[in-house]
Amino acid sequence: MTASRRTFLKVSAAAGGALMLRATLPGAVRAEAPAEPLTAFVRIAPDGVVTILSKNPEIGQGIRTMLPMVIAEELDVAWSQVRIEQAPLDEAKFGRQFAGGSQATPMNYDPLRRVGAAGRQMLVTAAAARWGVPAAECRTEAGVVFHDRTARNLGYGALASDASKLPVPDLARIVLKDPRTFKIIGQPIHGVENPKIVTGQKLFGIDTVVPGMVHAVFQKCPVFGGKVVSANVDTIKKLSGIHDAFIVRGHQGADRQSLTDGVAILAKSWWVANRARDKLEIVWDEGAATSQSSKGFAEKAASLAQGSPASWLRRDGDAQGALKDAAHVVAAAYSYPFLPHIDLEPQNCTAHFQNGKVELWAPTQNPGPGQKLVAATLGIPESDVTVNMTRIGGGFGRRLRNDFMVEAAAISRRAGVPVKLVWNRADDMRHDFYRPAGFHFLKGGLDDKGVLTALSDHFVTFGQGGKLADAAQMEATEFPAALVPNLAFGQSVMELGVPTGPLRAPRSNALAFVFQSFIDELAHKGGRDPVEFRLAILGEPKVLPGGNGRGFDTGRMSAVLRKVAEVSDWANRDSLPARTAKGVAFYFSHFGYFAEVVQTTVSAQGEIKLDHVWVVGDVGSQIINPSGAENQVQGAALDGLGAALGQGITIERGRVVEANFDTVRPLRIDQVPAVEVHFLITDHPPTGLGEPALPPVIPALCNAIFAATGKRIRGLPIDTELLKV
Amino acid sequence: MNYTIKINGVSRTVDVDGDMPLLWVLRDELDLKGSKFGCGAGLCGACTVHLDGVAVRGCQTPISSVGTASVSTIEGMTADPVGRRLQEAWLALDVPQCGYCQAGQIMSATALLRRTPRPNDGDIDAAMTGNVCRCCSYTRIRAAIKMAAGSGEKS
Numbered sequence: 001m002t003a004s005r006r007t008f009l010k011v012s013a014a015a016g017g018a019l020m021l022r023a024t025l026p027g028a029v030r031a032e033a034p035a036e037p038l039t040a041f042v043r044i045a046p047d048g049v050v051t052i053l054s055k056n057p058e059i060g061q062g063i064r065t066m067l068p069m070v071i072a073e074e075l076d077v078a079w080s081q082v083r084i085e086q087a088p089l090d091e092a093k094f095g096r097q098f099a100g101g102s103q104a105t106p107m108n109y110d111p112l113r114r115v116g117a118a119g120r121q122m123l124v125t126a127a128a129a130r131w132g133v134p135a136a137e138c139r140t141e142a143g144v145v146f147h148d149r150t151a152r153n154l155g156y157g158a159l160a161s162d163a164s165k166l167p168v169p170d171l172a173r174i175v176l177k178d179p180r181t182f183k184i185i186g187q188p189i190h191g192v193e194n195p196k197i198v199t200g201q202k203l204f205g206i207d208t209v210v211p212g213m214v215h216a217v218f219q220k221c222p223v224f225g226g227k228v229v230s231a232n233v234d235t236i237k238k239l240s241g242i243h244d245a246f247i248v249r250g251h252q253g254a255d256r257q258s259l260t261d262g263v264a265i266l267a268k269s270w271w272v273a274n275r276a277r278d279k280l281e282i283v284w285d286e287g288a289a290t291s292q293s294s295k296g297f298a299e300k301a302a303s304l305a306q307g308s309p310a311s312w313l314r315r316d317g318d319a320q321g322a323l324k325d326a327a328h329v330v331a332a333a334y335s336y337p338f339l340p341h342i343d344l345e346p347q348n349c350t351a352h353f354q355n356g357k358v359e360l361w362a363p364t365q366n367p368g369p370g371q372k373l374v375a376a377t378l379g380i381p382e383s384d385v386t387v388n389m390t391r392i393g394g395g396f397g398r399r400l401r402n403d404f405m406v407e408a409a410a411i412s413r414r415a416g417v418p419v420k421l422v423w424n425r426a427d428d429m430r431h432d433f434y435r436p437a438g439f440h441f442l443k444g445g446l447d448d449k450g451v452l453t454a455l456s457d458h459f460v461t462f463g464q465g466g467k468l469a470d471a472a473q474m475e476a477t478e479f480p481a482a483l484v485p486n487l488a489f490g491q492s493v494m495e496l497g498v499p500t501g502p503l504r505a506p507r508s509n510a511l512a513f514v515f516q517s518f519i520d521e522l523a524h525k526g527g528r529d530p531v532e533f534r535l536a537i538l539g540e541p542k543v544l545p546g547g548n549g550r551g552f553d554t555g556r557m558s559a560v561l562r563k564v565a566e567v568s569d570w571a572n573r574d575s576l577p578a579r580t581a582k583g584v585a586f587y588f589s590h591f592g593y594f595a596e597v598v599q600t601t602v603s604a605q606g607e608i609k610l611d612h613v614w615v616v617g618d619v620g621s622q623i624i625n626p627s628g629a630e631n632q633v634q635g636a637a638l639d640g641l642g643a644a645l646g647q648g649i650t651i652e653r654g655r656v657v658e659a660n661f662d663t664v665r666p667l668r669i670d671q672v673p674a675v676e677v678h679f680l681i682t683d684h685p686p687t688g689l690g691e692p693a694l695p696p697v698i699p700a701l702c703n704a705i706f707a708a709t710g711k712r713i714r715g716l717p718i719d720t721e722l723l724k725v
Numbered sequence: 726m727n728y729t730i731k732i733n734g735v736s737r738t739v740d741v742d743g744d745m746p747l748l749w750v751l752r753d754e755l756d757l758k759g760s761k762f763g764c765g766a767g768l769c770g771a772c773t774v775h776l777d778g779v780a781v782r783g784c785q786t787p788i789s790s791v792g793t794a795s796v797s798t799i800e801g802m803t804a805d806p807v808g809r810r811l812q813e814a815w816l817a818l819d820v821p822q823c824g825y826c827q828a829g830q831i832m833s834a835t836a837l838l839r840r841t842p843r844p845n846d847g848d849i850d851a852a853m854t855g856n857v858c859r860c861c862s863y864t865r866i867r868a869a870i871k872m873a874a875g876s877g878e879k880s
């Protein structure tokens with residue numbers, strides 16, 4: 001990585017003879033992205049304890065464990081010597097602090113190795129100088145420098161002070177370990193906060209306690225963008241246990257992430273505040289969004305599909321002409337719903353506004369923008385907004401938006417006391433930034449040998465104020481672009497009043513379903529094996545544009561596809577009993593190559609039993625923490641299956657119908673199949689794991705259902721009525 | 726009104742409405758934050774506690790209904806031989822992802838193993854299906870229960 005040349009390391013002595021390493025690191029993985037300085041902080045104390053600051057929020061992706069592992073490996077200390085501290089929010093000092101996009105590994109792997117290796121080199125140099133021997137004769141192990149010939153050794157702690165006075169090595173020239181000698185990287189290291197989690201200690205945002213705080217709920221308009229006309233706050237204030245109740249006005253001109261109109265109720269206990277909502281009467285001005293509904297969107301999309309797309313994302317060859325000449329044509333309409341994030345910890349935030357300044361305790365994936373948003377909404381300088389990051393009970397992209405921070409801050413300012421705002425489940429489900437719904441009208445053409453000659457898609461998506469809605473885009477490089485001679489991707493846009501945003505594997509979580517299902521339809525139409533048909537389209541190994549500038553390597557994809565066929569015994573799938581079948585799909589996202597096979601059994605009543613899932617992924621040369629990696633990949637695959645089987649948001653009259661886990665159904669343990677995870681280790685820089693295993697599992701399931709029942713699933717969540725015999 | 730209840734072996738008195746759910750008594754009145762709020766409707770199990778050893782949803786259990794029953798929470802599991810075995814299995818298999826559901830999972834699993842020391846997959850499904858893990862760490866939850874029961878794989 002040439003980027004490491006720009007890594008800048010500072011070394012200093014800290015109180016009591018500790019060695020401090022501070023590195024400013026290049027954050028950009030792409031040439032066109034702004035260079036965002038990241039910073040690593042490592043402290044080696046005289047007692048040999050190594051403290052590593054974890055600067056990003058922890059959402060369950062294991063970041064608080066994984067990045068320190070990389071430093072500790074090259075520093076050559078034992079994992080038991082390492083302590084991890086959560087850094088406060090200070091982006092001026094640390095660079096961007098966020099969790100999302102499976103970015104942590106590609107951004108940090110190489111630079112952090114160099115920081116660790118530089119520290120080790122300085123400690124060796126210090127030891128060699130003290131003993132008067134050549135540094136090359138010294139070796140290290142578990143935080144100790146050894147000189148075997150003279151049988152001497154010194155712990156890092158004893159050398160920290162000497163090392164802090166040495167010149168800083170050139171990070172670009174530093175010698176890194178041979179990965180075959182890794183002792184920490186590649187070992188299953190467990191979550192550092194697990195002992196606290198299993199004993200129920202305070203960790204999460206919702207567990208925050210600030211002296212003198214009161215508990216708050218905030219009732220917003222069920223219709224997106226609605227405003228309060230009036231509310232019976234005086235009646236509410238008189239209820240027993242209620243501390244205060246008032247109308248909060250939305251922040252003028254603010255976007256949907258910011259403050260919206262609502263009524264705050266404050267009480268000594270959250271339950272008392274929440275109960276008072278039963279007595280709350282609010283007159284709303286519901287606004288324009290009341291004309292919107294899921295049904296209306298579907299009808300509008302179908303009518304738009306009758307015409308030409310409003311714009312073209314891509315046109316290769318002559319798709320229309322080739323479809324006319326094709327021996328076989330398949331036309332199909334696919335759709336997917338709005339999806340909520342359903343973080344198990346409901347959105348919450350604790351805020352204490354006093355003397356013009358505010359301090360927040362926030363389970364946010366994206367604290368920097370939250371700080372800015374609070375400052376802008378309250379009209380105070382950013383430097384007067386302090387954000388403490390807590391552990392997060394599920395992110396999935398929801399907590400990249402910081403509406404809950406602004407609400408808590410505004411309520412605390414108005415109430416004049418510290419406030420813990422906690423949303424109830426209905427608030428959380430009805431005031432999300434949803435994965436946008438979408439509609440695809442596809443045609444595909446095959447020649448008489450079953451070769452794909454043409455493909456067209458009319459994508460009907462959503463826009464807001466002249467731009468595409470957040471997470472509602474499709475790239476012109478979407479598979480099978482550049483692999484079919486005649487291809488057209490067109491797009492039309494409907495205006496949307498519903499807030500949208502990224503959900504784990506944004507865009508990919510929907511587009512994989514559409515394209516990998518439709519490809520399957522074409523394979524069956526042409527009488528081809530779905531694995532072989534896909535391999536034929538991928539063709540000879542080559543790198544196509546896409547993948548955020550890193551390219552899409554068809555050879556890597558073919559390799560994971562072949563491997564998943566092998567481990568799932570794909571070739572013998574015909575021997576399965578009636579209504580039991582396998583389906584396959586692959587997808588490339590977040591730099592990761594994943595191919596997956598699902599085996600399902602569909603009963604005569606249409607019930608879907610998940611029998612087994614095989615996942616094969618290629619995320620490069622190194623799985624840093626195999627324990628966390630397996631957990632993430634299994635979780636991602638099951639997450640996708642849960643969404644396909646039971647999740648979707650219905651909009652009616654501008655509001656969300658669903659409110660809890662009875663109608664948006666999370667996957668439960670009795671539905672869970674064995675999920676077998678394999679990694680192909682390839683000679684590419686390591687990339688992230690939190691997201692790319694999710695997208696292909698949904699079409700793999702739908703393709704298995706087709707193979708088991710002959711019924712093609714073209715809408716989500718899967719309607720089991722369609723599968724009855 | 727005053728209610729005196731026994732929690733993890735200690736008597737505690739609170740002055741609250743009788744219909745306040747045990748979950749909120751624990752979290753807001755007694756500052757025992759281990760039991761979690763997820764849905765408030767008996768649908769996720771994040772709030773699972775024990776009444777006389779039986780798993781119940783704290784969000785659906787009014788304080789007035791507790792009476793003389795012994796309440797156990799995740800904070801008391803380290804002192805409970807079965808609970809402790811499960812906590813150790815959870816650690817040995819690195820079960821948590823975000824971790825939010827795990828207190829409730831361990832409480833349901835503890836009640837299961839007390840009743841059925843050697844559960845099969847069907848027993849585990851039946852006892853644990855009320856506990857949602859949004860991160861879908863189910864594979865390891867199942868393995869950890871078997872490990873604690875001595876009927877499953879070692880780490």
Ligand code: FES
Nearest residue numbers: 763764765770784
């Ligand atoms: S919070 Fe009690 S079951 Fe969900």
Ligand code: FES
Nearest residue numbers: 823824858859860
């Ligand atoms: S570990 Fe996140 S909800 Fe279970």
